[in-house]
Amino acid sequence: MSGTSLDGIDGVLFDADRLAVAGHVYRPFAPALREELLALNAPGANELHRAALAANAVSRGYADVVAQLLEATGVARDRIRALGAHGQTVRHQPGGFDGYTTQLLNGALLAEQTGIDVVCDLRSRDVAAGGQGAPLVPAFHRALFGRGGEDVAVLNLGGIANLSLLHGDGRTGGFDCGPANCLMDGWIARHRGQAFDADGAWAASGRVLPELLAILLAEPFFALPPPKSTGRDLFHLAWLEARLTAGQAPEDVQATLLELTARSTADALKAAMPQARVLIACGGGALNGALMRRLAALLPGVALQSSAEHGLPVDQVEAAAFAWLAQRFVQRLPGNLPAVTGAAGPRLLGALYPA
Structure with a gap:
């Protein structure tokens, strides 16, 4: 892969x-x-x-x-x-x-x-x-993580974030939520020459820009009902740059991009499976401590776990x-x-x- x-x-x-x-x-x-x-x-x-x-x-x-x-x-x-x-x-x-x-x-x-x-x-x-x-992974997530009688969600954080919804009654849902690492990786590569923001440290050094976050969350994709999928065709640095204004510090933009991923993902889970009490994270983004902490804060009452806790490293x-x-x-x-x-x-x- x-x-x-x-x-x-x-x-x-x-x-x-x-x-x-x-x-x-x-x-x-x-x-x-x-x-x-x-x-x-x-x-x-x-x-x-x-x-x-x-x-x-x-x-x-x-x-x-x-x-x-x-x-x-x-x-x-x-x-x-x-x-x-x-x-x-x-x-x-x-x-x-x-x-x-x-x-x-x-x-x-x-x-x-x-x-x-x-x-x-x-x-x-x-x-x-x-x-x-896309996404094609929910069927596999069902085989691997499904629990009879319990609603479980699985979040894959690659370049794009996608959710698998494993309902306790056997139904399986899923869809792409929006960007995960693709924008954050591109932004830190441009400004600091690094391939990714290790543990979200650069994002954590900045502050979220509420006005920019609101503009980013206004992207129509987030409001579309499933089934839906996306990729770099939509979420790329030119998409971001068209929404920036002068004077925004690069680390603050990075903090806002992390918040965009956390917010769009948490909002999607609340809308699609509000009764979920377990969220299993996988993909490279699951190693971003700042992102995981923000997701946990946005999803009180939901146990945020790593796929490694279920036998398969992220x-x-x-x-x-x-x-x-x-x-x-x-x-x-x-x-x-x-x-x-x-x-x-x-x-x-x-x-x-x-x-």
Whole structure:
């Protein structure tokens, strides 16, 4: 998995029968590849050629992660049933134009490089069926974190924040809430040359700007009812800059961006599952102490927990979800939840590149 945060690749060796991770490898993107992937989120010159080369580079990075996983765990290649490969999202427009989503990956190259069956292109079938193509993780969250008779919410804080709503009666909901790390990461990279705001320390050094926060929260996306999904197509630094005024200190803007994530997420949970008493956080944003403290303050009466408390570290959950989705494909079982994405019905997700 390589997500909207664009930091790099998380790979897991996943025992889907036991819902357990047997190994984990993280590989950061080379700075030049990260910059190119970020640039491909917006229109530019010679896009088709550049996107093809970037897809090849992402695929080679995935293959390296697979090789490292097999070496680290001592598991033979022929024991791997399939490789679930998400690819790198550069455009996500399920409701715009004619409806499409684009994840850069060369599945054929990845199959050649690894000698393992590759299941990829996991979002487009849901979009073709009229769905958002996202979030796809709620079904996996149900399998992993669901509790009979108890309402539990799961919050994934990657580049974008998304909620999974695991109702005690068996119903599952979910949707994208808005930005998580993508704006904060971009802002600190621009002003301090850092890839991310470690523990939210820079944000904590500033003060929230109420007027700016109100302008940011006025973005129509936040008021849309589910099903809904979003990405860097909407939430990017140009979106932020269009709402700034002169004289705002960079650290105060960062504090306001953290508050935007906390507020939009807390408001979404209160509206969609006000009875929830447990919120399980995962994704890189769950390591941001300042963000976690703010979420806890905004959600009194809700126990804010880490996925690590439930057996799966925060940086492994999403990669495990796409391994699980690959297993669903292999078993010819649907991977989407129409109640979450809005698709016309259950669909088999993915395309197969045999080894």
